[in-house]
Amino acid sequence: MIVSKSFFQRKNVVQIAKELLGKTIATEIYGQVTSGIIVETEAYSFRERGCHAYQNRMTERNRVMFEEGGVAYVYLCYGIHNLFNIVTNKSDKAEAVLIRSLQPVQGEDLMLERMRTTSLKRITSGPGKLTKALGIDRTHNGKDLMTSDLWIEEGIRVAKKDIVAVTRIGIDYAGEDAKLPWRFYLNDNAWVSKH
Template sequence: MDDLSSYEKLPQSFYLRDDVVQIAKDLLGKYLVTNIGGNTTVGKIVETEAYNGRNDKACHAFHKRTARTEVMYQSGGRAYVYLCYGIHHLFNIVTNQEGLADAVLIRGIEPVVNVDIMKGRRGAKVPYKKLSAGPGTLSHAMGITTSFNNTDLLGEHIWIGRKSNESVGEVVTDVRIGVDYAEEDALLPWRFYLEESDFVSVRKKSDNK
């Protein structure tokens, strides 16, 4: 098992920047770490999507400040976890300054530390390459539920780390998934993934491995 001290926790300044698209790109190759129920798991972030609270019709906070989206209006560096279709717990990272409501959805991670724990959470019959490819499955594998909504990512339960020898590789840019309702904003090229990873949820038709 990797030494967890080798994963340097990202500072809040990383999340407070004003370009959510750049942050979504910069999160690729970083590490999602969870310490839940006495179990620590780590996965390399390989797929992200950016959402802008002011001018993006696909964003939950677009002209809608509600009880659910209130966490998105906090200062960057908090978790926004919501339930999709009443089943899937989706993990997002709030970014930008207080009141602006930007966020990055984490769509895929590559298992790194305590893979057996991830398998136990997902079920023994789940194929390895399906273990954490997709936003709902990765949350399941990492033990993330809506109970961790509004969690401080500088705390001790969920955080994002980086390693000094971090290697990203080729980044693919594509449209986001499942946001057809967003009209012209559904075509924004705000989804990013690592081309070489086996844990990408959806690939470009021209990039199918």
């Protein structure tokens, strides 16, 4: 079952980041489906410095963060990697959840081909890697997540005790906000990004 817009348009981005663990993200490109279970996420809000939209600063890049929840925010990081976020909350409340790691479910062969490797190990364990494995790039920026080529589905049930909350990665510049425990992952899951 596809996750509906109302799920993403709720106010609490941290809660949504937690609840996304266990759900499935899928793409269909040239008729070929690849998908994976979300095992690691991070929350971002206009209220804190780690966020591109901190203090409601809108730029050409982060414009879609100000749209209604349920669309994709994809941007290029370090000139090399596409990072995939799900925009949440109502319009003009710029919040999003970064998807950091997946556990492959469907289309493994195609993922291996895209990653130019023969081992499934760690193939989607990292925000830059999972976009490449699923074929997500900036052409998906602003796309509605209920469409036929990029969507979120219900997945596995996750127990609260299996969710670990820690600080986010790569936002040292955010000062005190870098200490927020807004990164979530499934305990003991082999597909979580290393760090």
